[in-house]
Amino acid sequence: MLDLYAVIGNPIAHSKSPFIHTIFAQQTHQAMQYTAILAPLDDFKAAVESFHHQGGKGLNVTVPFKLQAFQLASRLTERATIAQAVNTLRFEDNEILGDNTDGVGLVRDIELNLGITLTAKRILLIGAGGAAQGIILPLLQQQPAILAIANRTPQKAQLLQQQFLPFGNIIAENFTSFSDKRFDIIINATSASLNNALPEVPIDIFAHATLVYDMMYGSELSHFLKFAQQQGARQIADGIGMLVEQAAESFFLWRGVKPQTIPVITLLRSMNFKQGMNK
Numbered sequence: 226m227l228d229l230y231a232v233i234g235n236p237i238a239h240s241k242s243p244f245i246h247t248i249f250a251q252q253t254h255q256a257m258q259y260t261a262i263l264a265p266l267d268d269f270k271a272a273v274e275s276f277h278h279q280g281g282k283g284l285n286v287t288v289p290f291k292l293q294a295f296q297l298a299s300r301l302t303e304r305a306t307i308a309q310a311v312n313t314l315r316f317e318d319n320e321i322l323g324d325n326t327d328g329v330g331l332v333r334d335i336e337l338n339l340g341i342t343l344t345a346k347r348i349l350l351i352g353a354g355g356a357a358q359g360i361i362l363p364l365l366q367q368q369p370a371i372l373a374i375a376n377r378t379p380q381k382a383q384l385l386q387q388q389f390l391p392f393g394n395i396i397a398e399n400f401t402s403f404s405d406k407r408f409d410i411i412i413n414a415t416s417a418s419l420n421n422a423l424p425e426v427p428i429d430i431f432a433h434a435t436l437v438y439d440m441m442y443g444s445e446l447s448h449f450l451k452f453a454q455q456q457g458a459r460q461i462a463d464g465i466g467m468l469v470e471q472a473a474e475s476f477f478l479w480r481g482v483k484p485q486t487i488p489v490i491t492l493l494r495s496m497n498f499k500q501g502m503n504k
């Protein structure tokens with residue numbers, strides 16, 4: 226009997242999670258099967274319960290259900306409690322454990338895979354949606370000099386700043402009135418790149434950056450990364466590494482073993498290049 230896992234979202238056809246977890250399972254010799262579930266937009270809970278009743282052991286949760294997964298979980302890890310968003314569920318005897326592995330995935334990709342330390346750096350986070358919410362605590366735990374959040378709708382950045390103030394040096398910025406434009410690391414956590422749009426931040430921020438990171442990924446460089454490169458950013462990176470690292474952390478939560486991530490990142494990049502796979 227194979228243990229059942231899945232990623233649940235809407236839409237879900239684009240998801241690379243079944244591919245990633247199948248390779249992790251082969252690598253670590255785990256008897257498991259991982260599929261994708263398209264949940265109806267108005268009945269996430271029923272879709273989760275149905276999977277659980279079929280013997281499902283755990284789920285990855287993606288857009289637009291991370292908040293509903295947070296509410297559905299009966300027990301939460303500390304990082305999920307603070308993020309108020311859940312991307313991983315583990316079914317236990319009488320409980321559903323909710324976790325959030327997005328932030329640790331991003332931090333590992335930047336620090337271990339790209340070799341850039343976050344400690345004492347000036348970091349700009351653009352965006353204040355579900356993804357941003359999940360990565361702020363792990364970023365602050367690395368003790369950057371400052372973490373500035375800027376969002377198109379400034380009130381959302383201000384709310385996140387207040388929510389995370391107890392955990393580190395965090396400020397909220399306005400797209401039109403940056404108090405300072407010198408950032409070492411700039412992270413795009415908006416969905417603007419999905420529509421080939423650019424967040425309207427001051428263009429001179431990129432020239433000072435050591436790393437510009439777009440959490441989105443695809444077969445081609447995003448507009449955001451191309452633009453940052455043209456403006457003089459020293460290093461750019463897309464979100465493939467984060468995707469694989471957050472998956473590895475979920476896998477560890479479920480199976481208690483850590484898969485190797487670098488071979489999977491390399492494989493995904495080569496497949497993107499050859500097959501032009503989208504998000």
Ligand code: NDP
Nearest residue numbers: 352353354355356377378415416417422424441464467468
């Ligand atoms: P949400 O819908 O929750 O938030 C969207 C954010 O993008 C908001 O801050 C919104 O601003 C902003 N935004 C959208 N369009 C524009 C625009 N044209 N200009 C400026 N800001 C814009 O999405 P998520 O937070 O869930 O996802 C964000 C991105 O992160 C996606 O691209 C997703 O693919 C990626 N992601 C990658 C992961 C990975 O593992 N690599 C994991 C999770 C997410 P406003 O508040 O003003 O509407």
